[in-house]
Amino acid sequence: MIAYENLQQVDKEFMDEYTHVFQEVLHGGWYILGKQVQQFEQSFANFCGVEHCIGVASGLDALVLSLRYFAFKPGDEIIVPANTYIASILAIVQVGLKPVLVEPDINTYNIDPKRIEECITKKTRAILVVHLYGKMSDMDPILQLSAQYDLKIIEDCAQAHGAKYNGQKAGAFGDFGAFSFYPTKNLGALGDAGAITCKADILNNSIRTLRNYGSSAKYVFDEVGYNSRLDELQAAFLSVKLKYLDKITAHKQRLAAVYLRELKSDFILPVVQPRQEDVYHIFAIRHPERDRLRAHLLANEIGTEIHYPIPPHQQKAMKGILSDGGYPISEEIHRTIISLPISYGHTEEDINRVVEVMNKFL
Ligand SMILES: Cc1ncc(COP(=O)(O)O)c(C=O)c1O
Numbered sequence: 001m002i003a004y005e006n007l008q009q010v011d012k013e014f015m016d017e018y019t020h021v022f023q024e025v026l027h028g029g030w031y032i033l034g035k036q037v038q039q040f041e042q043s044f045a046n047f048c049g050v051e052h053c054i055g056v057a058s059g060l061d062a063l064v065l066s067l068r069y070f071a072f073k074p075g076d077e078i079i080v081p082a083n084t085y086i087a088s089i090l091a092i093v094q095v096g097l098k099p100v101l102v103e104p105d106i107n108t109y110n111i112d113p114k115r116i117e118e119c120i121t122k123k124t125r126a127i128l129v130v131h132l133y134g135k136m137s138d139m140d141p142i143l144q145l146s147a148q149y150d151l152k153i154i155e156d157c158a159q160a161h162g163a164k165y166n167g168q169k170a171g172a173f174g175d176f177g178a179f180s181f182y183p184t185k186n187l188g189a190l191g192d193a194g195a196i197t198c199k200a201d202i203l204n205n206s207i208r209t210l211r212n213y214g215s216s217a218k219y220v221f222d223e224v225g226y227n228s229r230l231d232e233l234q235a236a237f238l239s240v241k242l243k244y245l246d247k248i249t250a251h252k253q254r255l256a257a258v259y260l261r262e263l264k265s266d267f268i269l270p271v272v273q274p275r276q277e278d279v280y281h282i283f284a285i286r287h288p289e290r291d292r293l294r295a296h297l298l299a300n301e302i303g304t305e306i307h308y309p310i311p312p313h314q315q316k317a318m319k320g321i322l323s324d325g326g327y328p329i330s331e332e333i334h335r336t337i338i339s340l341p342i343s344y345g346h347t348e349e350d351i352n353r354v355v356e357v358m359n360k361f362l
Contacts, residue, residue: 004303009345052204055230059180063091131160134281139300
């Protein structure tokens with residue numbers, strides 16, 4: 001069986017180092033906000049090419065804290081792609097703001113910059129861009145709109161560690177970059193973890209306060225904050241994995257190249273754009289008979305996933321929050337998309353086998 005993902009396989013190479021840093025933290029006797037977190041924050045900021053990184057408890061929290069920082073008024077509007085993972089929308093709702101869905105570009109699956117302007121109102125405060133599947137959103141026109149209408153930019157980088165646009169990395173474009181280190185991500189922890197990147201000192205200081213109960217000094221509380229701290233163990237594991245992130249990315253890019261070269265033209269493949277470097281967190285293709293294709297792959301012992309089967313506006317949780325119609329492009333994507341195996345744990349042989357089975361699909 002070629003499983004869609006196998007974390008035991010992915011993490012095998014790092015086990016000895018994980019065990020070593022686990023012992024170090026255990027014997028150090030300091031488990032929350034210590035030197036491991038500081039070290040990881042510094043290394044990840046360097047990796048992204050930004051001044052600051054603040055470790056938090058999850059990718060969702062990274063989005064929530066970023067939005068909270070601006071103290072927008074209840075009901076203010078945040079633009080967000082209609083086909084994103086639900087967390088981007090939950091974050092907006094959880095801080096009392098209104099998500100305004102914008103359809104994606106059918107070729108890139110990222111927010112379509114041409115459709116943003118018609119959704120901007122007097123209440124629009126920010127654009128939450130999502131670099132879905134490991135591909136950067138088209139940042140030039142988005143930054144232009146942000147300057148023109150004085151809108152904040154938050155990047156949801158949960159799927160895009162190290163992805164580049166014009167040579168600049170995800171998390172280095174917006175006011176904030178929000179990262180998830182959920183175990184299956186390209187940079188995955190051994191549990192929940194996340195981080196926020198930013199350039200300005202004032203943003204850095206405020207997020208550090210917000211993540212720790214709103215505390216500016218011990219037992220002094222300036223704001224109604226959160227308990228959303230990255231813990232020492234996860235930071236230590238992440239520092240180990242970060243050393244290998246470029247290698248992990250290169251491996252996934254190699255596997256993607258096999259798919260792009262070998263899959264027959266019946267499948268709609270991810271677009272490759274000249275000024276972008278995709279990191280292929282997910283290798284998503286489309287086919288009108290997606291469910292039959294998935295069954296064909298499973299019958300040949302190949303696991304796949306669907307990111308995602310139900311669009312946010314059709315989720316029960318979003319009843320009364322999002323209008324449940326008017327997003328035909330998102331619906332088309334959700335109906336036809338399927339994610340093929342592309343893990344650090346897969347070999348080129350695995351991918352050749354997937355290609356062989358795919359190309360026999362009638
Ligand atoms: C696009 C996107 N945003 C946000 C998140 C939330 O991250 P986490 O699961 O760490 O809270 C995810 C996680 O899967 C994601 O894919």
